[in-house]
Amino acid sequence: MAIVEVKGVSYTYPGSNEPTLNDITVSFPTKEWTTIIGHNGSGKSTLARLIDELIPTSAGEIIVDGVPVDAEHVGDVHQKIGFVFQNPENQFVGTTVEDDVAFGLENHQVPRDKMQFRIKQALNDVNMLEFAKKEPAQLSGGQKQRVAIAGILSLRPKILIFDEATSMLDPQARLNIIQLLKKLKVEKGFTIIAISHDPAEAVAGDNVVILDHGKIMASGKTTDILTNHDLMNRYNLGLPFTEQLKAKLKAKGIPSPEVYLDEEQMIQWLSQQ
């Protein structure tokens, strides 16, 4: 079952001659993590924004959890989708951490007595409860992104979209956020759509979609796509660490298994040889 269906969607920005997205058809399976990878300018962010009705669809059709994405259902769609953006600073609306989490709840007219519980719960889920009274200037980029995640968790969405949400963070903070997402996906059964230009991040997900020049070039299981070195190199996407190692070993005459191995599996395989 796919919770998000995109059918024949094209999009051209006003004033532009070339379409940013060209006849895209893709589906995102329920409770799975799909990573959309592609270069800057490949149209990945545009696709994500269309799915959340942040820009209006002009050609084609998008269905989110049974609801058509259009002007009429925009409130519904925003309720079902939680969207985390790239820049930690520019999505922090509240003057303090708890105020920022409250912002979405206030918009959805959640009564105040319920807010307190939901804010506490959401901040606890992202390990930021002790920072509730802090101001954004006192937080690191990674902490701000955690607050952004708490903000959308409090609204109880079904789908989480991350639009390069870790690209401005340092490697350690990035790793922490990815681990947090993994945990949330398992514990709360979210469907995750992550947009990234880094294959190392795609490793965390179930499926990968490759977007290039507004077209879908490949989509499938993460393990199938990331092990296809020709495909990854054709779109200049780089390879995750273990695949880089496999490629180097292969070039030097040591063949390794075709299937995707994560770091642990790779170590095991190497030590058993």
Added chain:
Amino acid sequence: MVEPAIKIEDLSYIYSPETAFAYQALSNINLTIQGETITAVIGHTGSGKSTLMQLVDGLLIPTNGSITVGKVKVTPNSSKEDFAQLRNHVGFVFQFPESQLFADSVIQDVMFGPLNLGMSENAARRNAKEALERLSFPTNLYERSPFELSGGQMRRVAIAGVLAMDPKILILDEPTAGLDPNGRKELMQLVQQLHEEGKTIILITHQMEQVAEYADQVVALSHGQVAFNGSPHELFDDQSRLQKIGLVAPQTVRFAQKLQEQGVHITKLPMNVDELAEEIIKVKKGMTGYGK
């Protein structure tokens, strides 16, 4: 032997001294950076690395101690001219430098620095063109507004703006932040190339992979003090010290260490994937080859 490019002695810095908000960002830093090397400066946010770099570029006046760059030495009592001199020797590419572009055209923006140094219009233009060429920036975009460019191109223009001033020492603060893997690779190749052309490079980074692959020297700061100063190899070899400073070794090193734990005998810590593959092959060949 190249003489030291930068010499820092007993350097301290306090923000808003003598107020309730006084904050000691650096205390008693002693450091020598050799010429024509790549030095990585690492440490957590708030460890004092930005403050240190701003001091080296003469953007802040030290509270105590001195900084010597070439023949220029600045102390808390130095004149404004001395600090300006320091800035002429040192180029500083800030984090997300594309956010400081302002001129009408790419070429004008790159000429800004050289003109500020007092160069003639012609000389400044020549320098600007040279710098842009070095960054293989497309010639047909020179007259474009910098705001019409893609993010990656904007970053190149910003870096060219600093290179055009022809500094001997170049500080780069997280130059690859926000770039895709390809852009990261290209930019680091550029850094390598500048280094080979004789520039002294100081690289502020969170990416341990970059430290391992490119740096000759690593300086780790922690709570405003030098927590480590030595080679990347030395730094990543000592896991307990690494942990104490709160750093994580690069993936290749961690991978090699895990392999060792599993009984695969790796002799040299690999600083990049190539070296890791070589080490693995050495072990494999040793086991399956005729030596057995």
Added chain:
Amino acid sequence: MGNKVIFGIYVPTNSIIHRLDPRLKFMVCFWYVILVFFANSVLTNIWLGLVLLIFMRLSKVSTKMYWSGIKTLMWVIIVTALVQLFFSAGGHTYWQWHFLSITSAGIVQSIYLILRFAYIITISTVLTVTTTTLQLADAIEHLMKPLKYIKVPVNQIAMMLSIALRFIPTIMSEVQTIMNAQRARGMDFSQGNLFQRAKKLVPVMIPLFVSSFKRAEELAIAMEARGYDPNRERTKYRVLTWQSRDTYALLLVVLISIILFALKIVF
């Protein structure tokens, strides 16, 4: 921490005044300023000064903080007082030169004037050192509420106010970064005449505008994604609750005012 931008002069001593409802503090401050203009005798001025001293004591904030408030406006006070002193007529004339004169009435008037300035500045300082900007914004928002009935978009104004507050530190640290980056490119902001210096702001203002517009755009989309609709009612998380101590404080202020008017009428 270079990006530690201090905004406002709030001093967290958690005194009784700190704990009062910001709406009350705001209104009392306003009312005190009105009272200052009613005080035109020695006794009423002493009474108001006494009250102010008690407020200052209760706030547990050092006198230095209050003095620095007056110090910044010192010249304005002195010049205005001098004008009052030399141009007032009435009472005994001590000295005269053309149209300038010093009279007994002038001396009294200028002393009152100095006191008024000092009182008004100090009461405002009491308000700002004991109330965070966030609380102040909340108070203003609540006090603006009745304006809804004359079609003032109070909710939108309140949102604008809160976003402005939120982003002031961000923008200040951004200005600092851009200035540093341009200084690193050889720019010297401290040299040149007024016109030259103004011109030097271009390399700071343009990047700042560009990034602010981008920020505004991103913020607007992020707010929309989280369900913000300026024309819809919103619930409110941050509420101000009027406590019994606020009622007592209000009664006290009423008493202070009665005493003031009594002093004015009786003496």
